[in-house]
Amino acid sequence: MKEKINIDHPELRKNPFTVPENYFENLAKEVDERIFYVAPKVGWWSVIKPQLALVSSFCIIFLMGYCAITLFSPDSAKDNSLQNPNQLEEYLLSSSSLDFYDDEIDSLTTIKKIDPDQIVEYLRADASLVYLASIK
Amino acid sequence: MDDKDLLILFREEGKERYAFDLIVRKYSERLYWHIKKMVISHDDANDLLQNTFIKAWNALPEFREESKLFTWLYRIATNEVLTFLKKKQLRSFLSLTDYSKQLENVLEADPYFNGDKTQKALQKAILNLPEKQRIVFNMRYFDELKYEEISEILGTSVGALKASYHHASKKIEDAMQKLI
Numbered sequence: 363m364k365e366k367i368n369i370d371h372p373e374l375r376k377n378p379f380t381v382p383e384n385y386f387e388n389l390a391k392e393v394d395e396r397i398f399y400v401a402p403k404v405g406w407w408s409v410i411k412p413q414l415a416l417v418s419s420f421c422i423i424f425l426m427g428y429c430a431i432t433l434f435s436p437d438s439a440k441d442n443s444l445q446n447p448n449q450l451e452e453y454l455l456s457s458s459s460l461d462f463y464d465d466e467i468d469s470l471t472t473i474k475k476i477d478p479d480q481i482v483e484y485l486r487a488d489a490s491l492v493y494l495a496s497i498k
Numbered sequence: 499m500d501d502k503d504l505l506i507l508f509r510e511e512g513k514e515r516y517a518f519d520l521i522v523r524k525y526s527e528r529l530y531w532h533i534k535k536m537v538i539s540h541d542d543a544n545d546l547l548q549n550t551f552i553k554a555w556n557a558l559p560e561f562r563e564e565s566k567l568f569t570w571l572y573r574i575a576t577n578e579v580l581t582f583l584k585k586k587q588l589r590s591f592l593s594l595t596d597y598s599k600q601l602e603n604v605l606e607a608d609p610y611f612n613g614d615k616t617q618k619a620l621q622k623a624i625l626n627l628p629e630k631q632r633i634v635f636n637m638r639y640f641d642e643l644k645y646e647e648i649s650e651i652l653g654t655s656v657g658a659l660k661a662s663y664h665h666a667s668k669k670i671e672d673a674m675q676k677l678i
Contacts, residue, residue: 366671367678368671369639369671373616374616375640376613377640378611378612378613378614378621379610379611381530381610382610389522389530389544390522393522393548393552394519394522397518397555
């Protein structure tokens with residue numbers, strides 16, 4: 363049979379734990395530091411610096427985009443006189459698609475008028491055609 | 499320097515910091531062991547002890563000496579420990595039994611445990627007690643505080659504390675019988 367445990371034994375009351383070396387010596391200093399530690403003052407420049415960097419990076423991105431659109435857009439060569447909204451409106455009202463129609467260069471609708479002398483000359487040049495024309 | 503003189507020194511203009519340093523040096527060891535036996539881990543005990551002193555520093559100007567300085571400090575430390583244990587238990591969704599097992603594992607891995615087999619069995623048996631019973635047992639058994647002092651710290655009647663200690667001792671003896 364097991365012997366009954368007596369927890370009142372003086373050996374059992376001894377503290378079985380230890381602490382890291384010089385723990386209690388350094389503790390007061392650590393507590394003091396935690397209570398009286400004053401965070402270093404932060405200057406205004408270090409506060410606004412990251413915000414300025416963010417704003418300027420947005421500006422740079424915007425400028426780059428604007429330049430790219432302005433330089434490489436096909437509309438970039440358009441007439442500056444039409445920049446004014448009033449002028450643009452006047453221009454749109456005064457012109458229509460008919461204004462761009464030129465009957466002299468339209469090959470579909472142009473009837474070429476042939477000189478009769480040219481026809482005679484042509485017929486004379488080719489006798490076989492005359493012969494064919496005479497057959498009824 | 500006794501507590502009364504320390505408090506007088508603390509209230510003198512420009513002496514607060516020095517007086518408080520003396521208070522920390524006087525009570526750090528007792529409070530550390532009180533906390534350590536509850537949380538087992540040295541790092542947790544260190545954090546809780548420092549928090550105890552920081553809270554004491556903030557509240558000391560309003561301390562009206564209705565209780566002794568050391569019982570007041572013990573009360574702050576005990577509240578810190580109980581809040582810490584509750585938070586830890588809730589955060590890990592563990593039951594009291596599982597949490598006791600976790601503390602046993604911490605004890606097994608503790609590099610600052612220097613005791614023998616019987617002392618380890620005693621610590622394990624204590625860890626299986628409910629938190630408040632554990633506090634009462636540690637204060638009476640290891641810190642050798644009087645029931646009146648424990649009553650002042652915990653706000654519990656002396657009779658209830660005696661009963662609690664008696665139950666705890668019985669449970670520990672039974673548990674140790676199984677462990678050894």
